[in-house]
Amino acid sequence: MKFPVFAKAIKKCDNVLKSYGILLTDILTSDNKNIFDNIIKLLLGLVGLQVRKYFLFNFLLIKLFQILILYILQIGIIDLLTSISIVPDFIIGHSIGEIVCGYADGCLTAEETILSAYFIGLALYESKICNSSMAEINLEFEKMKNICPSDIDIACYNSSSNFIVSGPTNSVNAFTSKLQNNGISVKKLFCGNIPFHSRYIVSAAIKCKKYLNRVLSQKKSRSSKWLTTSACECANVSLPLCTDYYMNYFLSPVTFTKAIHSVPKNAVMIEISSHSILQHIIKDSIRFTITSVALYTPNTENNNIETLLEVIGKLYIAGLQPQIANLYSTIQFPVSRGTPMISHLVR
Numbered sequence: 255m256k257f258p259v260f261a262k263a264i265k266k267c268d269n270v271l272k273s274y275g276i277l278l279t280d281i282l283t284s285d286n287k288n289i290f291d292n293i294i295k296l297l298l299g300l301v302g303l304q305v306r307k308y309f310l311f312n313f314l315l316i317k318l319f320q321i322l323i324l325y326i327l328q329i330g331i332i333d334l335l336t337s338i339s340i341v342p343d344f345i346i347g348h349s350i351g352e353i354v355c356g357y358a359d360g361c362l363t364a365e366e367t368i369l370s371a372y373f374i375g376l377a378l379y380e381s382k383i384c385n386s387s388m389a390e391i392n393l394e395f396e397k398m399k400n401i402c403p404s405d406i407d408i409a410c411y412n413s414s415s416n417f418i419v420s421g422p423t424n425s426v427n428a429f430t431s432k433l434q435n436n437g438i439s440v441k442k443l444f445c446g447n448i449p450f451h452s453r454y455i456v457s458a459a460i461k462c463k464k465y466l467n468r469v470l471s472q473k474k475s476r477s478s479k480w481l482t483t484s485a486c487e488c489a490n491v492s493l494p495l496c497t498d499y500y501m502n503y504f505l506s507p508v509t510f511t512k513a514i515h516s517v518p519k520n521a522v523m524i525e526i527s528s529h530s531i532l533q534h535i536i537k538d539s540i541r542f543t544i545t546s547v548a549l550y551t552p553n554t555e556n557n558n559i560e561t562l563l564e565v566i567g568k569l570y571i572a573g574l575q576p577q578i579a580n581l582y583s584t585i586q587f588p589v590s591r592g593t594p595m596i597s598h599l600v601r
Contacts, residue, residue, distance in 0.1 A: 414511065
C-alpha cells in the first residue's frame with residue numbers, strides 16, 4: 255500500500271465491494287488477529303444463513319474469501335507491473351487464475367473481475383457439493399490414465415508427469431495412499447472441499463453462469479497473447495469471452511502443459527501467486543533458455559516491499575527495463591529548502 259498505483263487499485267476494488275458490505279482496505283490492513291472470524295460472520299449475513307450453520311460452513315467460506323482476496327491482490331500487482339512498463343507479451347492462467355487473465359488481457363474491467371470472483375464463490379457456496387479433495391500426483395501420463403479410479407477426474411494436466419486429481423474425499427484418500435505405498439510422490443491440496451475441474455461441480459457451474467450473466471455484459475474476444483489453459487471448444491480465441499467460457503472452464507481439465515510449451519525461447523515468465531506453487535512445474539517443463547521468476551502476492555508474514563523490489567531486481571537482471579521511478583509519487587520541483595543533499599553520499 256506504500257506504492258500509489260497498488261493503493262489506487264485496492265481502493266478501486268474496495269469501492270466495488272462496499273455495496274456488498276465488505277470493507278476491503280480495513281480487512282487487508284487490520285492488526286486484529288480475529289479478523290477472519292469477523293469476515294466469516296459478515297459473509298454468513300450476506301448469504302442469509304442462520305448462525306447455527308456457522309461452524310459447518312466457515313471452512314468453505316474462508317477458502318472462498320481467500321480466493322476473492324487473491325484476485326484483488328493480483329489486480330493490484332498487475333497494475334503495479336504495468337505502471338513500471340512490465341507489460342506481458344503472453345498471459346497464462348492456471349485454474350481460478352483464468353479470471354484474472356481476463357483483466358490482464360483487457361477483456362474484463364477491475365469491477366467485472368472482482369464481481370465475477372464474488373459470484374463464483376457464492377455459486378460454489380450455495381451448491382450442494384459432495385465432500386471432496388484434490389491432490390497433486392507425480393506420475394507418467396499412461397500410468398496415470400490406466401490406474402486412476404473411475405470416480406476420480408484428472409483436473410489438471412500440468413506436465414507429462416505431474417497431474418492434479420479431483421473427486422470424493424474417500425476415493426482420493428484411498429487412491430493417494432495406495433500411490434504413496436508404492437513410492438509415488440503425492441501432495442494433498444487445500445481446496446476448501448471444492449473439486450474444481452470435475453463432474454462434481456456441474457450444479458455450481460450452472461449457477462455460476464446465471465450469476466455471471468449479471469456481471470459480464472461486455473463480450474470482448476480474447477487477444478492472441480492470452481494462451482488459454484481450457485480444454486473446451488469455447489476456448490477458441492475468435493469467440494467472445496462470455497459466461498459459457500468460464501462455466502465450461504471450471505468443468506473442464508486445465509491443460510497447463512499445452513500452454514506452457516507455447517512459450518517462446520528467451521522469454522521471462524513471471525508467476526503471480528500466493529506461494530509460487532507452479533515454479534517446480536515450470537522449471538521441469540520449459541527450456542533452459544526461459545527465465546522464471548515468482549512474485550508472491552502480499553501477506554502479513556513477509557516484508558512485502560522488500561520482496562517486490564527484489565523481484566523487480568531479478569527482472570532487470572533478466573534483461574527487462576523496469577521504470578522504477580514510476581513506483582513513487584512524482585517529485586514536484588523546486589524542492590523545499592530543507593531537503594538534504596545526497597551528492598556527498600555517492601561513492
